[in-house]
Structure formats: structure tokens, C-alpha cells
Amino acid sequence: MGKIEVNHSRCISCAGCVGVCPVDTITLQGLTLTIDQAPCISCGLCVQFCPVGALTPGETYGASYTRKVDKVLVVL
Amino acid sequence: MPAVAGTPALTVTDKPLVSLKPGTIPRAVDTTVDVLIVGLGPGGLIAAREFAKQGFNVLGIDRKQELGWPKRCAEGVSDEGLAHCGVKPDPAWAYGRIEGAALYSPSGKRVVLEGADTYGWVVERKIFEKHLARDAILAGAKIMVKTQAVNLLKDQAGAVAGVRAEFMGTQFNIRAKLTIGADGIDSFIGKWSGLKTLNRVRDYHSGFQYEMVGVAGYEEKWLHLYFGEDVAPKGYVWIFPKGEGVSNVGIGILAKESEWGNRAQDYLDRWIERNPQMFQNASITEINGSGIPVSARVPEPVGDGVMLVGDAAQLVNPIHGGGIIIAMRAAMIAARVGGEALRAGDVSAAKLRPYIVEYQTKDEGAVTEKLLRMRYFMENLTDRDFERLADILDGTTIMEVANARFPTFIKLLLKHFPKLAPLVRKYIMAVQQMEEAKAQRDWDEVDQLLANVEKTLAEQAAA
Ligand SMILES: Cc1cc2nc3c(=O)[nH]c(=O)nc-3n(C[C@H](O)[C@H](O)[C@H](O)COP(=O)(O)OP(=O)(O)OC[C@H]3O[C@@H](n4cnc5c(N)ncnc54)[C@H](O)[C@@H]3O)c2cc1C
Ligand code: SF4
Ligand code: SF4
Numbered sequence: 043m044g045k046i047e048v049n050h051s052r053c054i055s056c057a058g059c060v061g062v063c064p065v066d067t068i069t070l071q072g073l074t075l076t077i078d079q080a081p082c083i084s085c086g087l088c089v090q091f092c093p094v095g096a097l098t099p100g101e102t103y104g105a106s107y108t109r110k111v112d113k114v115l116v117v118l
Numbered sequence: 119m120p121a122v123a124g125t126p127a128l129t130v131t132d133k134p135l136v137s138l139k140p141g142t143i144p145r146a147v148d149t150t151v152d153v154l155i156v157g158l159g160p161g162g163l164i165a166a167r168e169f170a171k172q173g174f175n176v177l178g179i180d181r182k183q184e185l186g187w188p189k190r191c192a193e194g195v196s197d198e199g200l201a202h203c204g205v206k207p208d209p210a211w212a213y214g215r216i217e218g219a220a221l222y223s224p225s226g227k228r229v230v231l232e233g234a235d236t237y238g239w240v241v242e243r244k245i246f247e248k249h250l251a252r253d254a255i256l257a258g259a260k261i262m263v264k265t266q267a268v269n270l271l272k273d274q275a276g277a278v279a280g281v282r283a284e285f286m287g288t289q290f291n292i293r294a295k296l297t298i299g300a301d302g303i304d305s306f307i308g309k310w311s312g313l314k315t316l317n318r319v320r321d322y323h324s325g326f327q328y329e330m331v332g333v334a335g336y337e338e339k340w341l342h343l344y345f346g347e348d349v350a351p352k353g354y355v356w357i358f359p360k361g362e363g364v365s366n367v368g369i370g371i372l373a374k375e376s377e378w379g380n381r382a383q384d385y386l387d388r389w390i391e392r393n394p395q396m397f398q399n400a401s402i403t404e405i406n407g408s409g410i411p412v413s414a415r416v417p418e419p420v421g422d423g424v425m426l427v428g429d430a431a432q433l434v435n436p437i438h439g440g441g442i443i444i445a446m447r448a449a450m451i452a453a454r455v456g457g458e459a460l461r462a463g464d465v466s467a468a469k470l471r472p473y474i475v476e477y478q479t480k481d482e483g484a485v486t487e488k489l490l491r492m493r494y495f496m497e498n499l500t501d502r503d504f505e506r507l508a509d510i511l512d513g514t515t516i517m518e519v520a521n522a523r524f525p526t527f528i529k530l531l532l533k534h535f536p537k538l539a540p541l542v543r544k545y546i547m548a549v550q551q552m553e554e555a556k557a558q559r560d561w562d563e564v565d566q567l568l569a570n571v572e573k574t575l576a577e578q579a580a581a
Pocket of ligand 2: 048052053054055056057058059060075091092093094095096097
């Protein structure tokens with residue numbers, strides 16, 4: 043389990059999340075979204091941005107997880 | 119899996135490189151060109167055409183296997199913009215003829231904008247971009263699809279010297295005298311070059327859209343824009359008609375407002391459900407989305423050997439989020455300035471900077487910078503304010519605002535809601551300094567009015 047999970051059946055390959063990641067650890071290769079988990083700083087910005095809710099915090103999501111999106115943890 | 123993300127190490131190409139010769143199809147072999155264009159959306163394709171026209175050896179690459187798809191766009195373009203960029207509307211892609219726009223307040227009050235300024239088309243981007251590619255290739259450019267930039271090449275001095283690319287599993291180097299980053303909101307060319315292109319959630323819209331067939335009950339010659347906190351917080355819902363009941367039905371909300379259960383898709387779904395009269399016979403034929411940068415621009419879109427155009431440089435209209443024409447116009451300037459730099463044999467950042475100066479002073483940048491202030495102002499308005507604005511504003515005044523001419527708008531505001539004076543002072547008045555002297559008389563009047571209103575408000579507060 044990583045810090046951020048991608049639900050590939052929801053993802054529409056829009057790359058919007060790539061543009062907000064402060065550590066540039068998300069990439070779209072062709073139409074496939076990949077997240078290199080190691081550099082992720084658990085800022086939650088990508089989760090907050092995603093228009094369709096394809097990203098969710100995973101098991102190892104950091105303690106710095108304080109954004110509005112922490113509602114996600116409750117819903118899951 | 120190839121390493122893609124992150125800051126790449128300084129890479130110096132040492133292999134002998136073959137030049138991309140006329141009469142050869144570009145392939146995944148080490149290649150050297152004058153100009154490399156990464157990203158073949160509207161910005162990249164116009165840049166390719168314009169550099170090729172000047173006789174440069176141009177190669178454009180895109181990671182997509184099919185240009186123009188999936189679109190991240192509602193496909194609205196203006197007549198004036200197309201003409202400026204030398205693109206003639208073709209029935210093959212110019213689908214919905216637009217002659218106006220209708221804006222709706224939260225309660226449904228409608229204000230209609232008309233006049234030549236509003237004329238344009240809703241296009242079919244996958245065909246539009248194929249046509250732009252055709253024009254670029256016929257002008258002499260070469261392109262490759264399914265080819266992704268995975269790393270940056272730099273020369274000994276640290277200047278950008280091309281990219282390492284991957285085509286269907288084969289990596290190769292493309293060395294270039296000048297690299298154009300036209301790689302959209304997810305631009306890595308900018309980041310790898312050390313330019314600050316990160317999108318901040320307060321200057322970034324989360325966009326989502328359905329292309330639908332069978333939409334009914336709306337005027338097909340207008341763009342329709344719906345405002346309201348429940349509709350789209352700090353953004354709007356749109357219907358962009360493509361003719362015969364086909365429409366792009368989409369939404370942009372400020373990314374800062376997005377949260378679980380209240381995402382762009384959630385808002386749009388709820389709005390569609392609330393409007394069965396339009397959608398009961400409709401089906402969805404496409405799902406699109408993406409980020410829309412509404413910051414007006416990145417602080418610095420050029421570096422040694424590299425220029426950014428379009429979404430990569432956040433060159434988008436901060437009010438309505440339109441970026442197709444702006445990307446193309448910026449690409450025209452970039453090609454002119456970049457061409458001069460190449461001919462002079464100096465592609466340093468200093469030599470390339472006139473590109474952004476021209477954009478800022480003589481092109482769209484002059485307007486978008488002011489509209490950014492207006493965006494901040496509008497984000498502070500409540501639904502009630504929008505209702506009352508719908509009562510006092512007519513299409514002509516709104517068109518003036520859209521063209522970044524604010525004095526009439528401010529005078530109306532101060533007359534009808536003096537309480538907004540502090541917001542006017544805080545967000546819009548800075549625009550005054552950006553105005554040319556000829557408009558100064560209007561602003562003097564606004565200044566005087568604003569001072570009077572503030573005085574009255576202060577007196578009321580004291581009493
Ligand atoms: C929902 C939505 C609706 C919109 N509606 C409108 C509208 O109605 N009118 C309007 O004018 N604008 C609209 N916009 C904005 C508009 O779509 C963009 O501003 C415009 O597409 C920018 O063009 P571009 O050439 O800069 O980038 P793009 O069109 O995004 O093209 C970038 C290209 O770069 C490629 N790329 C990225 N990274 C790499 C890499 N590493 N290697 C190779 N290729 C790469 C991508 O595959 C892509 O093809 C909308 C945007 C959204 C999200
Ligand atoms: S923002 Fe969401 S839908 Fe878009 S690419 Fe990222 S995960 Fe996929
Ligand atoms: S949580 Fe932050 S650092 Fe991690 S992938 Fe998302 S945007 Fe990047």
C-alpha cells in the first residue's frame with residue numbers, strides 16, 4: 043500500500059493532478075497515471091484536486107495529512 | 119519502468135547525432151534539430167508551423183498516440199483569434215456557430231452578450247488539431263506521436279539542449295538548439311528547466327465535462343454560463359453547443375473548494391439532475407476533464423535554450439479559462455522571437471525574454487493580468503451579489519469587463535452597492551496603474567466616486 047492510491051477505473055487521464063504535485067512525483071505515461079510513492083510528501087493536493095475522486099490516501103499516508111480532504115478518511 | 123518524474127541529473131549527450139534530413143520520416147533514433155517542440159496541442163502545433171515557415175529544422179513530439187484526444191477542453195474559440203493565427207474555419211472541425219453568450223444568475227436571471235466580439239465556434243478538437251498538424255507538416259515540420267519526453271538534455275553550461283524521449287519502449291535523444299515546452303498543465307519541460315510552473319490550488323480550476331447528445335431547451339447559437347455557490351463554487355457551469363443537440367456540458371470550480379463529495383464531477387452531476395428539462399433525453403458520449411490554470415501566467419516562462427507556451431506557462435484567461443487561442447497567439451510570438459534568437463546564434467534567456475514582454479504589453483497578457491484582479495474580486499461575491507449584478511448589468515457593460523475595461527462597471531457598482539467599495543479598492547484599483555493615459559479620465563472619476571463612497575461608509579459606521 044502506498045501513500046496515494048490511484049483508482050484506475052475512475053481516472054480519466056486528465057493529468058490535472060500532475061500539475062499540482064509540489065514534488066513532481068506524478069506522471070502520465072501515455073494514458074496511464076503513475077505515482078512514484080517514495081518522494082510523496084503526503085500533502086494531499088492531488089487528492090483534493092482530482093475532479094472525479096480517483097485518488098485517495100493510502101495506508102502509509104503521512105501524518106501531515108491535514109487538508110480539507112481528510113473527510114476522505116472518514117468516508118473510506 | 120522508465121524513470122520519468124523528478125528532477126533529472128544533468129545529462130550531456132556524447133553520442134554522435136544524425137541530423138533530421140529532409141525526406142526522412144522521424145524515428146526513435148538519436149536526432150538533432152534546430153527546434154524541438156514538446157507537446158502538440160494548439161500551442162505546440164502553431165509553434166511548429168511558424169518555426170518551420172522560417173526554414174528551421176523542426177521536430178514536434180507528443181506522448182499521445184492520437185493528436186487531439188482525449189481533449190481537456192470545451193472547445194470554444196473566437197473568430198478573431200482564429201483569424202489572428204491564420205487558421206481558416208473548416209466545416210470538418212468548426213461545428214457549433216456561436217453568436218453570443220448567455221450568463222445566468224443563481225436564481226436563473228439571464229443577461230445576454232452579443233456583438234462581433236462574441237462570435238466564434240465550438241470546434242471538434244481531435245479534427246482541429248489534426249488540421250493544425252497538417253499545416254505544420256506541410257510547412258516543413260516533422261512530428262512524432264506516442265513519443266514522450268522523459269528527461270531533459272543540458273549542455274556543459276547548463277542550458278537546455280533537447281530531451282531524452284521514449285517511443286514505444288525505445289529511448290533516444292533529441293538534441294535541439296531551442297526547446298519549446300508546449301506540454302500543457304502537466305508540463306515537465308518547465309519544471310526540469312528550473313522554471314516555477316507549479317499550479318497552486320488557489321489559482322487552478324478543477325474542470326470536468328461531459329460531451330452529450332440529445333440536450334434540449336437552449337439557444338444553440340449562444341454559449342451558456344451558469345453561476346452560483348451551489349452550481350460551481352468560484353467557477354461556473356457551461357453549455358457549449360456543437361449543433362443539433364450536441365453540447366459540451368462542463369464545470370470548473372476553484373481547486374481550493376474541491377473536497378470529497380463536492381468535486382467538480384459531483385457538482386456537475388447534481389446540476390444536471392436539477393435540470394431535467396434539458397437532459398432527460400440526453401446521453402453522454404465523452405467524459406473529459408483537467409486542470410485550468412487561472413493565474414494569468416508563470417513568473418518566468420523562458421530559460422537558456424527553452425521557452426514555454428500555452429498552459430505550460432499558465433497562459434489562460436483567468437476569468438473564463440479559455441486557453442486555446444492564447445496558446446496559439448503566444449506560440450506565434452515565441453516563434454518570431456525564438457527565430458530571431460536562432461538566427462543570431464544566441465538562445466540565452468535574455469535573448470528569448472522579449473517573447474513574454476511582447477505578450478504582456480502588446481498581446482493577450484495586457485488583458486489577462488487585469489482580469490486576474492477581476493477574478494479575485496468576483497471570488498469575493500456572494501450569490502446575493504450575483505443576483506443584484508444581474509439586475510444592474512447589461513451585456514455591453516459585461517463585454518467591457520471581459521475586455522478588461524472596468525470604469526463603467528465600477529461606477530455602476532458604487533452607485534448600487536456602495537458596500538462593495540472596500541473590495542473594489544482592494545482588488546480592482548491596482549488595474550488603474552496598468553491603464554494607458556487615455557483612459558485616465560475615467561479612472562479619475564472612479565477615484566473621486568470611490569473616495570466619496572468610502573467617506574459616506576465611514577460616517578455611517580461611526581454613527
Ligand atoms: C474542462 C476544460 C474546458 C476548457 N474549455 C476551453 C474552451 O472552451 N476554450 C478554450 O479556449 N480553452 C478551454 N480550455 C483550456 C484549453 O483546453 C487549454 O488552454 C489549451 O488546450 C492549451 O493548449 P496547449 O497547447 O498549451 O496545451 P494542451 O492542449 O494541453 O497540449 C499539451 C500536449 O502536450 C502533451 N505532453 C505533455 N507532456 C508531454 C511529454 N512529457 N512528452 C510529450 N508530450 C507531452 C500532451 O499529450 C498534450 O497533447 C479548457 C480546459 C479544460 C480543462
Ligand atoms: S486528476 Fe484524477 S482523473 Fe485526472 S489524471 Fe489525476 S487521478 Fe486521473
Ligand atoms: S500527496 Fe502531494 S506529494 Fe504526494 S503525490 Fe499527491 S500532490 Fe504529490
